[in-house]
Amino acid sequence: MCRIYGYFNSTVSPNEMRGVGALQRHGGPDHTGTARAPGWGLGNNRLAIVDLDGGRQPYRLDGITVVFNGEIYNHDDVRAHLTRRGHHFADRCDGAVIPALYAEYGERFTDLLDGMYAVAVLDTRERPTLLLATDESGMKPLYHRWDPVARSLHFSSEIPALLGFEGIGTSEWGPGLDAYLASKTPFGEQTMFEQIKVVPPATTVRCVLGETPVTTRRRTDSAPGPAEPDKAADLVRDSLRTEVGKLLVADVPVALITSGGLDSSLVTALAAEYGPVHSFNIAYRGTWPFDERHYARQAAEHVGAVYHQVELDPATLPDRIEDVVWHLGQPNADPITVSTHALFAAVREAGFKVALTGDAADEVFGGYARMRAAFETAAAGGDWYTPYLDALAVLPAGRRQALYTDEYRASVEDVPPLPAEALARLREGEGTVLERITEFELGYRLPAYHLRRVDHLSMAHSVEARLPFCQRGVVALGRALSDPLRIGDGQVKRTLYGAAAGLVPDGVHSRVKQPFTLPVTAMLAPGTPLWEFARDVLTPGRLRAAGRLEPAAVEALFESQAVRPDDTTALTLWALMTYEVWQDQFRGATRPAGVVASAA
Structure with a gap:
């Protein structure tokens, strides 16, 4: 398990690479390694889990350089297969098999991997090419920023580390607040940062020097279903x-x-x-x-x-x-x-x-109450779609809109808060309602x-x-x-x-299923430290200056929670408080505030 980072078709100083690595060293404190050449660089922070004395990254093999985050559970079988094909390995670390696997199978190397991973492959054997690949479920995140003018790409395992590269702005994605309140965190490739995307699950991003990256969503496994x-x-x-x-x-x-x-x-x-x-x-x-x-x-x-x-x-x-x-x-x-x-x-x-x-x-x-409700409502011929989406949100769409200023409400009026292609497949795609919901939950929400x-x-x-x-x-x-x-x-x-x-x-x-969560409705009460913190963060002056949330509407939430606490109001206050903390930490700076302290 590690953290990875790097750049392609750009110029980054060694000191800048060290700074980016330091920002995610908590995820890989056991060793830091980098490989650099004109126009590109790859870095890795290692958390040693398998072969504690081996596994030094980046891995190299005849013009192929690899950094890897995750675990390959079938690495012994893959190593044996590659050994029979003439490859030799210096250690038994799981990620060490990836360069040889890529050399043999190219972009299809992921077909042979059983595990969780985010991989970056830099192939300089012909025209320099960077490949980013994620596992089928998206267990290991990978964030990137593509600059279409410079035709350069930067990536990392964590957003604060990616912001450690010079020139990556912290501008907020305009519809981000609405998307956040509609799904509790943005779904799909877009993050809350305008310039930063996340690689979806089961996806390969191929970037050839001087060309625009091409994203390919790989097919996921299917199996015949037992009937009994x-x-x-x-x-x-x-x-x-x-x-x-x-x-x-x-x-x-x-x-x-x-x-x-x-x-x-x-x-x-x-x-x-x-x-x-x-x-x-x-x-x-x-x-x-x-x-x-x-x-x-x-x-x-x-x-x-x-x-x-x-x-x-x-x-x-x-x-x-x-x-x-x-x-x-x-x-x-x-x-x-x-x-x-x-x-x-x-x-x-x-x-x-x-x-x-x-x-x-x-x-x-199929374990969520919202799945059961949609399944049963659809079977009865009712509208399952709107209640299902409302169940995903911090609060239903109508109440969400009432929190916004007129200007912000108008700015997001024609922008779907969830990815349009995902909503289209969810509502009208192939398969039963439950099958479509499962695809949506696995591909986007999970x-x-x-x-x-x-x-x-x-x-x-x-x-x-x-x-x-x-x-x-x-x-x-x-x-x-x-x-x-x-x-x-x-x-x-x-x-x-x-x-x-x-x-x-x-x-x-x-036992009856219940969510594993913090009892925020009971904890967010007048006089508690959490209440005082929320009041300090969500002040009318602050909200008025930002221009997205209507101060009077937020104040009404506090008044309601103080006398008639309920789950939706408490979660809304928690969500808005979290959003404002995020704004404090990341907005309005070329590099996020507190970056040095957080890296220590």
Whole structure:
């Protein structure tokens, strides 16, 4: 696991490259390496997980230079295959196979990779070419900025590091606030920064010297779907068991994140079949709604895991929010970001560099209430589309518009807050409503809203998060399930519940699903540190100067939350507060404020 960065068809000084690398050294503190030549440069910060003494990047092979972030779980098989074709390897690090694999198969090298990755390949054998490639689920983010005038490209694993290159502006994407409130973080290739894009999942970007980059979306795997519930559950259980076993392999200690829900409890149970495991859960000091610690402890004790209870003091939330926003690089409206940041800090402090999580099960197997509601409404011939989109948002479209000034409302009137092509396929594409929703969730919401959060906030503490439910075989199997095998008879994730039967405690298996999040509605109350922080950030004068949010409308949110607290109002205040913190950290400077301190 690493952080990568670089430039193509540009001139960057060694000192500038060192500065960019320093900005994401938290994600790779074990070694920093660079390769440079006239017109290009590649850099890597390494977090050593496999072959701790090897794995020095960049990798080189006969005019091919590679930097890599991620884990290749089938690297032993790939190495054996390439050895038979005459290649030799100096170490057993997983990423070391990529240059030879590219030399043999060109851009199709990703077809042979099983894992999570963001890869940059610089090929100078003929006309210099830069290749950027991401894994099928988008587990490892990769941001880039293309300058069409200079015909140059810069990239990095994190946005603050990318802004460390000279000349990359921090101008906000105009519709960004509306897009953010419509989906809790921007979906698709566009980030909150006008000049910065993110490489989508399963995508290869090819940039030949002097030409415009060409982006290719690779096809994802498909599989025939089992028709019988028992057989489907058996297949899912066996597939997950295999994937968890692969993801436990490392030369450093591996932990489990156990929220107390079905998904992470199942991963914990399967991991325990391979030997003793350590399980981590986060809760909040005091008495709060939705406390899941007893379920998490139950799941850990059921399989003999060593249980670690992490407690977050709500009084420290304001201090943590700024760090969280910095590492994410753009606002994410989910309060769980703060919990995630604190949880991975505790994992690293306990001596673990790798942690398995249960993320993505809901997207793959149909676990969200909004999916069930859309499925049932569509079956009855009703309008499922508008309520589904409203469920994704911080607050519904009508209430969102009421927060804006007249000028900002007019500026976004004709701009869809979510990618237009995604909305078109969601509403009128091929397949059933549930199949289209699944495609949308996996292709857009999961990478933007969940996976970047997990990646950035785990790597902020030099911890590699591994995600069994994002493994290619598991995703293909889940997508192949018929609608009734995912949602039916009032139940979500039907096949996954079948797969978990007998492996997780009955109390976990039978409990009502609830989101793993911060109880922000209860915590955002007058007199609390979080309330005072929000009031300080969302002042009328500040909002009036920015010209996007109507101060009176925001003040009405505070008044409502003070006397009639509800989830939507609390989340809206949290989201607006997070947005303003992001504005403070990144707007109006050629380089983000606090950049040197954050890199230290």
